[in-house]
Amino acid sequence: MQNPLFIQLIADYGVGDPAFNEVIQKLTSLNPFVQVRATSVPDFSTLATGFWTAQYSLVNRLENLIVYTNVDPRTEKKESRDKNEGSKFALAKLKNGALIAGVNRGYCFSLVKPYITAFHLANVANKGSQFRSRDFYPEAVIGFANGDQKFIDAPLEVESIPEVPINRIAWVDGYGNIKTSTRQSQVNFKRGQPLQIALNGIKRTAYFNDGTFNVREGELAFAPGSSGAADKFMEIFLRGFSAHKEFGKPKVEAEFTVTKA
Structure with missing residues (x-):
């Protein structure tokens, strides 16, 4: 059938x-x-x-x-x-x-x-x-x-069809995790490397990892998330809290930057 x-x-x-x-x-x-x-x-x-x-x-x-x-x-x-x-x-x-x-x-x-x-x-x-x-x-x-x-x-x-812009907010999930338009293959940082994320006029230190939970509670991670199939989309994740609130609740499609700290 x-x-x-x-x-x-x-x-x-x-x-x-x-x-x-x-x-x-x-x-x-x-x-x-x-x-x-x-x-x-x-x-x-x-x-x-x-x-x-x-x-x-x-x-x-x-x-x-x-x-x-x-x-x-x-x-x-x-x-x-x-x-x-x-x-x-x-x-x-x-x-x-x-x-x-x-x-x-x-x-x-x-x-x-x-x-x-x-x-x-x-x-x-x-x-x-x-x-x-x-x-x-x-x-x-x-x-x-x-x-x-x-x-x-x-x-x-x-x-x-226009190309996908990188370093934009693509979605905010119910936990306040920020799903971005940037693919894992588009970043080149080392595991555990400290980074500075600037978003919505706010700057915070985050750590690059291969998993969102590979940081201590209260720390920000910039890591591959759950979306994107083989080439995951990167997420901004604040363990135990809301990354979205941490950055002042920016709108979807807002731009951000990620640089070495």
Whole structure:
């Protein structure tokens, strides 16, 4: 028996916002057997969207998985928009078979860029509703997952997707650990080496380690975290406390620097 379609829905509606339920209800009306899980990211954060798009599609990927994202800051134009027009909806297939359907904006596709084998515009309306992710996009998501070619439009250049910026906050977990956009392969420090992290106007001493718990309680670590598959993303971790609070609760996408102490 074929596994049911599984959708990871990523959007910036807000935690507990009924908009998630409206979109899930629409998806379910199109496929009564679909399973949907929702993740709320900070307002307009395409980096957080890209981070979770990569984590869901590359780590422990489920069969029949499609990641459906809807984050579109719409900040590139200051003028009024015709019929709530926004960035275009795009469809991607990865080397491992995972499918991604999402607004092609900012870093939404950046973290899966090396794994994309097919990248197209979706044949779907991008204006005419304030709530495109409920009114227009679900048909394309379900159709794409079912292999319906009518939703696949013009090809897009994978190289047009922006590269992932390093030394940015990609996510803050429930413990206050700061997940960054920097890969383990992008740093070159020695185990136990003292470092200075500057973030949100605050400077603190941290220690580079191969595991976040390889510091004493109350010490900061800059170490590979739990996300990122084979090449882990670095985390800023304050053992026993919240690194996020220690740095004054910076926003996701904030930049930081790491230098030798």
